[in-house]
Amino acid sequence: MASAAVAGSGLLVAGFLVFYLAGWGGAELRAVITDAVYVPIAVVFTLLAVRVVRLPGLDARSRRAWRFIAFAFAAKLAAHVSWFIEDGVLHRDVYPAAADYLFFAFVPLMLPGLLMLPGVTRTRVDRIKQTLDSLIVGASAFMMLWYLVLSPILEQGFAASALVLAAGQPIGDLLLVLALAVLLLRRSAGADTSVRLLAGALAMFVVGDTSYSYLSLHNGFVTGTWPDLLWFTSCYLLVLATHRRYREAVQDPTATHSRRTGTTWLPYGAIALAYALLGTLAGKLGLFPLGGMILGAILLTALVVARQMYALRENRQLAVTDSLTGLANRTLVTERLAQLTAQSVRDGKHAAVLLIDLDRFKPINDAYGHEAGDAVLSAVATALRSVIRAGDTAGRIGGDEFAVILQNLPDAAVAERIAQRLVDALRTPVIFGEHVLGVEASIGVALRGPDAVDAEVLLQHADTAMYAAKRSGRARYQVYTPELDPRARDTELRRAVDAGEMVVHFQPAVSLTDGSVKAVEALVRWNHPERGLLMPGEFIDFAEETGAVVPLGEWVLRDACRQVAGWHATIPGADRVRLSVNLSPKQVVQPGLVDIIRGILAETGFAADKLILELTEGVVLEPDVQTVARLEELRDLGISIAVDDFGTGYSALSYLRRLPVNILKIDRSFVTGIADDPEARTVAEAIVRLGMAFRMSVVAEGIETAEQARVLADMGCGYGQGYHFYRPMEGTAAAEALLALSRG
Structure with a gap:
């Protein structure tokens, strides 16, 4: 509906242009048609302004501004209706007519609306500069209005009431120019399209008013001539501005537009117009003795403006350039x-x-x-x-x-x-x-x-x-x-735990003396619906970073306890097999860790003395008082504590004495090569002796060959784990292996 009204207004303006250029009809017909065309266009921009005011998502300041603008439009509509009746129907030739007072009311209603429109937040210095630029524009406009309208009005000898109205119109236009300058300078080059349309409409309105006043004072104004083309264009731009403002708010009422803060052309354009007028007057009035001085003043001003623009450009360059590299900052x-x-x-x-x-x-x-x-x-x-x-x-x-x-x-x-x-x-x-x-x-x-x-x-x-x-x-x-997004991956990991995509595999640890299974280590895998089975290296570090390792670790502990508790109950001799589960650093620092583990043991029926919790060296290196207290409380429950991947970090031996650690697990990197490398064998033996000195059970990880197992056993290492004995396997396969051992 609104779009049709906008299009209809455009057709009316275009129709009048054809009517004007074709020169159809006499003066009376042209006056009636001209006065009549204004009314529907004014109805459209008034209703569209009311629609903007009633927008539900409009901010309070914009709503107040557009409320004043809507009142100004309503005054303009009433003025056009009144003028159509007085001039087109009653043919009254009275000045001032009722319509003149209504036209006069348009400006004081529009001014606060323009000044209330939101703009870019500026510093105090910027506001002072904008004020000076606005005054430059206003002074230039005053020079032109004085010469064209105000001076001739004062020379006419109007009665007091008529003089106030006659001079009030150009003075109101001057105030409109000032308000427009403030609005455009405040919003700079990135202003909304609706604001630019509104500014264009009012600028065209001022030019039309000035043309009307000039013609009225000199040759007499005739309705339906070229000033009406300016007013019609102004009215149609008001229609477009209000319609565009509505669409901007509906598309995104909270949108902020980027603003470019470069030098604006407005004050310099105003100076150029003022000097052009001054030069014209000098030639017209024969002031040639002053001509050289006027030209010099114009040249000096132009040079000052050019110098200022160059300085501003240089300052801008310095403000946006990195001083060291010369690149953008x-x-x-x-x-x-x-x-x-x-x-x-x-x-x-x-x-x-x-x-x-x-x-x-x-x-x-x-x-x-x-x-x-x-x-x-x-x-x-x-x-x-x-x-x-x-x-x-x-x-x-x-x-x-x-x-x-x-x-x-x-x-x-x-x-x-x-x-x-x-x-x-x-x-x-x-x-x-x-x-x-x-x-x-x-x-x-x-x-x-x-x-x-x-x-x-x-x-x-x-x-x-x-x-x-x-x-x-x-x-x-x-x-x-999107897979790299920490938030998305964190959400995916947590969803995978809830959706049952995680699975626990078990790798047995055996005695190096008789080969019997002494424990199984729980190792988590992610059965990803798209990427297949993922090893821990593809998600554990990220889970640690995001904190998703906490719910994941609890799930692994619960599921592993549940499965191994089932083996204890159904497989003969399996009750001697212990369960080893990794505990992440983020789990260790949880205040409620002990209660969580106690609850899982109670829920699954798993015996605390069969559980081993493996810690990384990062936890062992710098434990705080609370961490030590939690580990001691877990030990008091009967749970054993193991140090995993020992030797890969910066181990502090004093902490091994302070912490309630029962088991030392040698990292696979110290096992590789011990069969044929004397240096590697010496290092591995030193770690085994260290564990024995602290009265800990020592478990070697990553045993690949029988020779490695023999060498470790000769060193005194009690237990081993690796592909030489068993690969990690699903719970069912691990249970079958234990069952086969019990029968053997």
Whole structure:
């Protein structure tokens, strides 16, 4: 309905233009038709303004502003109706008529509406500059209105009431010009389309009013002539502005538009118009002795303006450039990202953001000083410039982190090729004095796909991909996919636990003296619906980072206890087999850990003295008082504590004495090679002797051959675990193996 009304208004304006240019009808017919056409257009923009005011999602300030604008439109509608009756129907030629008072009311109602419209938040200095620029525009407008309208009005000798109304119109127009200048300068170049249409409508209205007043004072105004074309255009722009404002609010009532803060042309254009008028008057009035001075003043002003614009451009360049590398800084990168994401996605065109983080940059700073670090950063900037294309943006956004914005790519693969070229370029050594500094980089690539995302999200995607590249070995690039998103992966992991996608496999640990099974270690696997069976290395570290390891660890403990408790009850002799379960560092620091484990044991019926909890060396190295208290409480329940992968970290022997640890598990890296490498054998034997010295049971992991098992047994290692004895197997297979042993 509204769109049809907008289109109808456009047809009326176009029809009047044809009517005017064709010169149809006499003066009386033209006056009647002109007065009549205004009314339906005024009805449309008034109703559309009321519709904006009644929008449910409109913010309070905008609603107040548009309420004043709607009242101003209503006054204008009443004025057009009144004028149609007085001029077109009653043919009354009276000044001032009732319609003149209503036209006069339009300005004081419109002014507060314009000034209340929301704008960009500015600093105090910016507000002072805007005020000065607005006054420049107002002064220039006053010069023109004084010459064209105000001075002739004062010379006419009107009666007091008529003089107030006659002079009030150009003065009101001058106030409108000031309000428009404030509005446009406050919103800068990124103003909404509706605001620009509204400003255009009012500017056309002021020009029409000035033309009307000038003609009335000199030649006499005739309805249906060219000033009406200006007013009709103004009315139609009001229709478009109100309709557009409604659509902006409906599409996204909370949207904020990016603003460019560059130099505005408005005050300089106003100065140029004022000097043009001054020059015209000098020639018209014969003021040639002053002509040279006027030309000099114009030239001086132009030079000052040019100098100011150059200084502002230089200041802008300094404000958005990184002083060390000469690349864009974070401010400019953010602006370019906002511009990129504000553009509509075009078919066949792609864009990407690359986030680059230097690998091992801090050791260079620490070892060779900040000057060396600066040399590396400058070399990185040179490498970036050598790879990216003209029109792309490279910037340093902080420390050793850089960003590259690629636009108008023919396909997504181009972004990957550029990323790989950057990885290769950044491998080039940097010469610093007598030193050759090696630097590499991890790069995250975020592609802007058909589903447009905002700048912050795009940068987050690139950051996620960059950290994934670092985790994958550094000195490489990684393209963002939803699977890399920590929140998405965390959600997927937690969902997998709830959905029963996790499974527990068991690997027996045997006595190295008689080969009997003494324990089984519970090892979790993820039966992923799309990627198949995943080993712990593909998800445990991430689960540890996000905290999903806590519910996962509880589930593993509960399920393993349930299964092994079933073996104890159904398989003869299996009740002597103990269960070993890994406990993550995040589980260990849980205040309610002991209650959780006690509850799982009660729920599954598993005996506490058959449970072994394995801790990583990270927990053993720096345990706090609460951690030690929890472990001691678990030991008091009868649960054994084991240190897993011993020797791979930075073990502190004093903590082995303080903690209630019963079992030491030698990492597989110390077992490999002991059969034929004397040095490896010496290290492994030292760890075995250490465990014996602390009166711990020692378990060797990763035993692959019979010779390794024999050597470890000769050292005094009591237990072993590895593919030589058993591979990890599902619960059913593990139960069958135990059953076969019991029968054998």
